[in-house]
Every structure is written in C-alpha cells, then in structure tokens.
Amino acid sequence: MTEVVLTVNxxxxxxxxxxxxxxETVRAYKSTVTIxxxxxxxxxxxxxxxxxxxxxxVRQGHxxxxxxxxxxxxxxxxxxxxxxxENFGE
Amino acid sequence: MGVVLQGAGGAAGLAFGPAYRWQRAAxxxxxxxxxxDAALARFHAAQRAAASRLRALAERQRASGLREADLFDAQxxxxxxxxxxxxxxxxxxxGEPLTQAIQTVVAQMQAVLAELDDPYLRERAADMAAVxxxxxxxxxxxQASPTIPPGAIIVADDLTPAETVDLxxxxxxxxxxxxxxxxxxIILARxxxxxxxxxxxxxxxxxxxxxxxxVDGDAATVLIDPDEAALQAAxxxxAALQAARQRRAALRDRSGQLRDGRPVALWAxxxxxxxxxxxxxxxxxxxxxxxxxxxxxxxxxxxxxxxxYAAYRAVLAELPDCPIVIRTLDIGGDKPxxxxxxxxxxxxxxxxxxxxxxxxxxxxxxxxLRALLRVAVHGDIWIMLPMVATPADLAxxxxxxxxxxxxxxxxxxxxxxxxxxxxxxxxxxxxxxADQLARQAAFFSIGSNDLAQYTLAVDRGHATLAARYRADxxxxxxxxxxxxxAARQAGIxxxxxxxxxxxxxxxxxxxxxxxxxxxxxxxxxxxxKERLAQITWAEAQAAAARALGAEEQG
Numbered sequence: 001m002t003e004v005v006l007t008v009n010x011x012x013x014x015x016x017x018x019x020x021x022x023x024e025t026v027r028a029y030k031s032t033v034t035i036x037x038x039x040x041x042x043x044x045x046x047x048x049x050x051x052x053x054x055x056x057x058v059r060q061g062h063x064x065x066x067x068x069x070x071x072x073x074x075x076x077x078x079x080x081x082x083x084x085x086e087n088f089g090e
Numbered sequence: 091m092g093v094v095l096q097g098a099g100g101a102a103g104l105a106f107g108p109a110y111r112w113q114r115a116a117x118x119x120x121x122x123x124x125x126x127d128a129a130l131a132r133f134h135a136a137q138r139a140a141a142s143r144l145r146a147l148a149e150r151q152r153a154s155g156l157r158e159a160d161l162f163d164a165q166x167x168x169x170x171x172x173x174x175x176x177x178x179x180x181x182x183x184x185g186e187p188l189t190q191a192i193q194t195v196v197a198q199m200q201a202v203l204a205e206l207d208d209p210y211l212r213e214r215a216a217d218m219a220a221v222x223x224x225x226x227x228x229x230x231x232x233q234a235s236p237t238i239p240p241g242a243i244i245v246a247d248d249l250t251p252a253e254t255v256d257l258x259x260x261x262x263x264x265x266x267x268x269x270x271x272x273x274x275x276i277i278l279a280r281x282x283x284x285x286x287x288x289x290x291x292x293x294x295x296x297x298x299x300x301x302x303x304x305v306d307g308d309a310a311t312v313l314i315d316p317d318e319a320a321l322q323a324a325x326x327x328x329a330a331l332q333a334a335r336q337r338r339a340a341l342r343d344r345s346g347q348l349r350d351g352r353p354v355a356l357w358a359x360x361x362x363x364x365x366x367x368x369x370x371x372x373x374x375x376x377x378x379x380x381x382x383x384x385x386x387x388x389x390x391x392x393x394x395x396x397x398x399y400a401a402y403r404a405v406l407a408e409l410p411d412c413p414i415v416i417r418t419l420d421i422g423g424d425k426p427x428x429x430x431x432x433x434x435x436x437x438x439x440x441x442x443x444x445x446x447x448x449x450x451x452x453x454x455x456x457x458x459l460r461a462l463l464r465v466a467v468h469g470d471i472w473i474m475l476p477m478v479a480t481p482a483d484l485a486x487x488x489x490x491x492x493x494x495x496x497x498x499x500x501x502x503x504x505x506x507x508x509x510x511x512x513x514x515x516x517x518x519x520x521x522x523x524a525d526q527l528a529r530q531a532a533f534f535s536i537g538s539n540d541l542a543q544y545t546l547a548v549d550r551g552h553a554t555l556a557a558r559y560r561a562d563x564x565x566x567x568x569x570x571x572x573x574x575x576a577a578r579q580a581g582i583x584x585x586x587x588x589x590x591x592x593x594x595x596x597x598x599x600x601x602x603x604x605x606x607x608x609x610x611x612x613x614x615x616x617x618x619k620e621r622l623a624q625i626t627w628a629e630a631q632a633a634a635a636r637a638l639g640a641e642e643q644g
Contacts, residue, residue, distance in 0.1 A: 015214070050171045051168060052173065079428075
C-alpha cells in the first residue's frame with residue numbers, strides 16, 4: 001500500500017472540474033484508491049468516486065490522506081499528488 | 091393588490107409577464123414483474139443516455155464561452171457514479187422496481203449531503219437531485235416538450251441546471267419555489283441574462299396560470315398581481331435597462347474612443363476558438379489575448395503543428411481583419427500536464443512557468459512558433475510571450491522565432507517570418523527594464539493579475555491575505571505607468587489583458603496613462619466602451635493622476 005497526505009490549495013477544493021480530473025485520473029489506473037478528509041474528522045475513509053468526493057467535502061486548505069493498493073499504486077499516488085500540488089491547473 | 095414573495099437569491103434584471111406553471115414530464119412506468127437483468131439493462135442505457143446528454147450540454151455551454159460548462163461534466167460523472175450504480179443494482183436484484191430503486195438511492199445520497207455541516211455542500215444535494223431527475227428523464231425517453239408561450243414567466247418547483255439551459259429563449263424570466271443563492275440554477279440564469287428569483291417558497295406554486303408576475307432579480311422578489319403604481323415603476327426601470335442595453339448596442343460597431351475622439355481600442359480575451367464569435371458579437375476590435383493552454387490541457391500528448399494551425403486559423407476566420415494577439419504556452423508547475431513532467435517546486439509562481447518552460451522544452455516552443463508563423467500569412471497575428479523577466483528572455487525567444495522561420499523556409503512551407511513579437515508585462519523586472527525591453531519588443535501588454543501579485547507579494551488565492559491583493563493598488567498603477575511611459579518613448583503600442591482591463595471603473599485611468607488597447611472578457615466590452623465614450627482625454631488623465639497618488643486620499 002502506498003499512502004500520502006496532501007493539502008488541497010485550489011480555490012474550489014475537490015469539487016467541479018478538479019473532482020472530475022481527480023476521479024478520471026483514478027479510473028485511468030488499476031489500483032484501488034481511497035481518500036480521507038483529515039480536516040473533517042467526522043468523515044470516513046472512502047473509495048474515490050464522484051459522490052464520495054462530494055460527501056467528504058474537501059475545501060481549500062483541507063488535508064487529505066490518499067491510500068492506494070494494486071500493481072500501479074505508486075504511479076497513481078504520484079499522479080494524484082501532482083494534481084493536488086499543482087492545484088489542478090487552476 | 092400585489093403580494094410580494096421574497097426569494098433566497100436572484101439573477102439581475104426585471105421581467106413582467108403571465109405566469110406559466112412548468113411541470114416536469116411524467117416519470118415512466120416500469121413494466122410489471124420486470125426481470126432484474128432487463129431492468130438493469132434499462133438502467134445502464136439510461137445512465138449512458140443521461141451522461142451523454144449532460145456532456146453535450148457541457149460542450150454547448152463551453153462553445154458559448156460559459157464557465158458553468160464544468161457543472162454538467164461533474165453531473166455526468168455522478169450519473170455514472172459507483173455508489174449510485176451499486177445501490178440501484180442491489181435494490182433491483184432484491185426485486186424493487188427500477189424507478190423506485192433509483193429514487194430511493196438518489197434520495198439516500200441526497201440525504202447524506204444534506205446532513206453535512208457545510209452550507210455549500212448542503213447545496214450540492216441539489217446536484218444529486220438533478221442527477222436523479224436526469225436519469226428518470228432518460229429512462230422515460232424523448233417526450234414532446236410543452237409549448238411555453240413567449241414572454242411567459244416560468245413558475246416551477248425547482249429547475250435542474252439542465253432544465254434551466256433548455257428553457258426556450260423567449261421566456262421572460264422565472265421564479266422557483268426551491269433553490270438557493272449559490273445554486274447552479276441561479277448562476278446559469280445569470281450567465282444567460284434571464285431575470286430570475288429562486289427559493290421563493292411553495293406559495294408561488296398556487297398562483298394560477300396567466301396571473302401577472304413581476305420578477306425582480308436584483309431584489310430577489312416576485313410581485314404577484316402588481317398594482318398600477320408598482321407596474322409603472324417597474325416598467326420605467328425595465329425601460330431604463332433596455333435603454334442602457336440599446337445605448338451600448340448602438341456603440342457596438344463604433345470603435346472604442348473617448349468623448350473627444352481619442353481612440354482606445356477594445357479587444358477581447360479568449361481561451362478557445364469558439365469564443366471568437368462571442369468577441370465579435372460584443373464588438374471587439376481585436377483579440378488582445380488568445381490563451382493557447384486549451385490546446386495542451388486534458389490530453390496525453392502535446393498538440394502537433396497542424397492541430398495548432400487549425401485552431402489559430404479558426405479564430406482568424408471569425409475575426410478576419412482584426413489583430414489577434416496569441417500568447418505562447420503559459421503553463422507552469424501549477425498547471426500539470428501528463429506529457430510534461432515538472433518536478434514539484436516549493437514556489438511554483440517563482441518557478442518554471444510561461445516562457446521559462448518553453449526554454450526547458452524548446453521542442454514544444456518550436457512546434458507552436460511554426461504553427462503561428464504559418465497562420466500569420468493569413469491575418470494580423472501578433473505573438474505574445476508570457477513571464478518575461480529580462481531582455482535576455484526576449485532575445486532568446488526572438489532567436490527561436492528566427493530558427494522556426496528558417497526551418498519553414500528550408501522546407502519550402504508558406505509562412506510569415508517576422509510577425510510582431512511582444513511581451514506580456516507581468517513581472518516587476520520587466521517593468522523596471524521596460525525601456526530596454528521596449529527597444530526589442532513590437533508591443534507590450536500588461537498582465538495585471540500576475541503583475542499585481544508579484545508587485546504586492548500577495549498570492550491572490552491566499553486564505554487570509556487575499557484582501558491585500560488589489561489590482562488597482564497605487565503600487566500597481568505606478569508599475570503600469572512606468573511600462574506605458576517606456577512604450578510611448580519607444581513608439582510601440584501598449585495594452586492590458588488582465589482583469590483590470592475589463593473594469594469600467596479602471597478604464598478612465600488606463601486610458602489616461604496612454605494605453606492604446608484594453609482587452610477583456612467579451613461580455614465586459616459594452617460597459618467599458620460606454621464608460622470611455624463619456625469622458626474626455628483631460629478627464630482620463632486626471633483619473634490616471636488620482637490612481638497613481640491614491641494613497642494620499644487615504
């Protein structure tokens with residue numbers, strides 16, 4: 001399992017276009033990826049889907065933990081890290 | 091006697107007309123005793139149909155240059171969401187009829203969102219509801235849409251974003267019982283320019299069809315059966331708004347100028363070829379910024395020369411006799427591309443971006459320059475370089491341009507070797523050395539967003555410092571003044587393509603500093619044009635002097 005903790009800094013958080021890019025990136029890999037919003041302690045760790053991203057409500061400044069397991073787990077985490085760190089190109 | 095209903099939010103404008111109760115088409119009836127596999131096959135077909143309808147709506151919105159397009163993409167994603175699919179599949183396998191299964195699961199998902207502690211996210215429950223309605227609509231198949239009389243005020247329980255954009259253009263306005271001030275429905279109404287009020291409450295639904303309604307989007311109120319006085323006041327306001335629109339429309343085909351005739355050209359910023367039409371419709375005299383990033387984003391490999399050529403050519407086709415300023419790729423560590431691995435940077439805004447990326451990837455830059463030189467044969471193409479800090483940056487780019495021209499010449503490809511090569515002024519270094527840059531550059535364009543950010547040393551997206559970011563800070567005005575003076579001395583044109591350029595309140599001072607051209611979102615052009623036509627050159631200069639010394643007024 002590969003794991004990373006990131007801070008989301010783009011203005012809309014993980015909603016709208018960033019959410020779309022995020023989900024599509026996960027779908028492009030074989031590994032299962034889960035996400036937890038550490039800044040909302042009451043939310044659970046959930047698989048990355050469009051609806052789950054809505055319900056864990058990641059806003060600007062929130063910390064998220066991503067966990068991937070599967071044959072390309074390192075690659076998918078690297079790709080997602082890049083998206084988040086580069087603010088989804090906003 | 092009129093009754094006033096207060097709504098939760100509105101889309102600006104006034105509309106008066108007869109109420110027309112809009113109803114959603116009836117939900118399809120499931121075949122009795124449908125086997126689960128047949129029901130699931132219908133479900134998957136409905137998912138595909140709804141997703142493709144939503145994606146088509148996204149494309150349509152995008153083609154008209156509307157930002158809200160992303161919303162439909164997001165909903166398309168939810169239509170095919172795993173939580174929804176798994177939930178519906180489980181219920182259908184347990185023997186629940188399909189329509190009911192969809193309604194149950196969507197309601198559960200909606201409830202999850204509605205319980206969140208964040209008002210913004212609670213409103214996203216409406217997205218989920220819209221997704222459910224889109225699915226049910228797809229399940230029912232195509233149905234004749236009701237004939238809505240022209241000039242009617244639509245009264246509805248709620249409208250999904252897709253339903254909002256599907257309303258015929260002859261609708262005068264709408265009022266919905268549900269909906270909130272930041273919901274997508276109201277945002278879309280604003281984008282379409284339809285007066286509307288949302289969140290009015292159930293009472294509106296009891297108004298009989300044909301009742302006179304006055305929708306006041308500015309006050310977010312609906313007046314039922316307005317009396318003579320209210321109607322007259324409203325009609326005066328409607329007339330004043332229409333007069334303003336007509337005044338501006340009358341200016342459409344006139345070139346931008348001050349009251350005493352001093353020209354200030356009004357150009358458009360566009361991000362896709364399709365937006366060139368929008369620019370023309372709003373009376374743009376040129377394109378002051380054509381961002382080329384769209385060609386490079388959301389794909390696995392960079393666009394080739396022919397694809398770029400076709401995109402640039404498409405803008406020329408729409409605006410054949412206008413100058414078109416095309417900015418070379420302006421991407422950096424903050425805009426990731428799969429085929430452009432950039433190492434993470436501690437501070438992307440001070441890192442490899444704009445022209446600096448082109449310096450690291452001259453292959454990409456050459457492809458773009460070749461496409462630009464080929465297009466330049468067919469129209470007035472200007473090439474603009476982003477993120478130039480020093481004269482050496484510009485000299486490097488000029489050498490690259492020479493190289494591209496030589497390669498095309500050697501290959502016998504038709505091209506223009508020497509289109510104007512200019513600099514986007516967005517770093518303090520470029521301002522301070524503007525006199526040197528002006529001797530080498532064919533034109534300047536102020537990138538006021540980044541210039542303000544770098545000058546004030548404030549990230550405009552910063553959670554607590556954003557208020558310190560002001561593109562109209564005197565420090566930024568002085569930067570613009572320095573660049574304008576250098577341009578004037580060197581005899582090259584200077585424009586602006588940042589957001590400040592589209593602010594009617596900033597227009598007098600920008601003109602007063604001697605800017606030749608203001609470039610802005612197409613929709614901003616009419617108001618700026620009108621503002622400029624109201625002032626003289628002396629008044630513009632006085633506005634500039636005030637802007638430069640604004641701190642003295644506290």
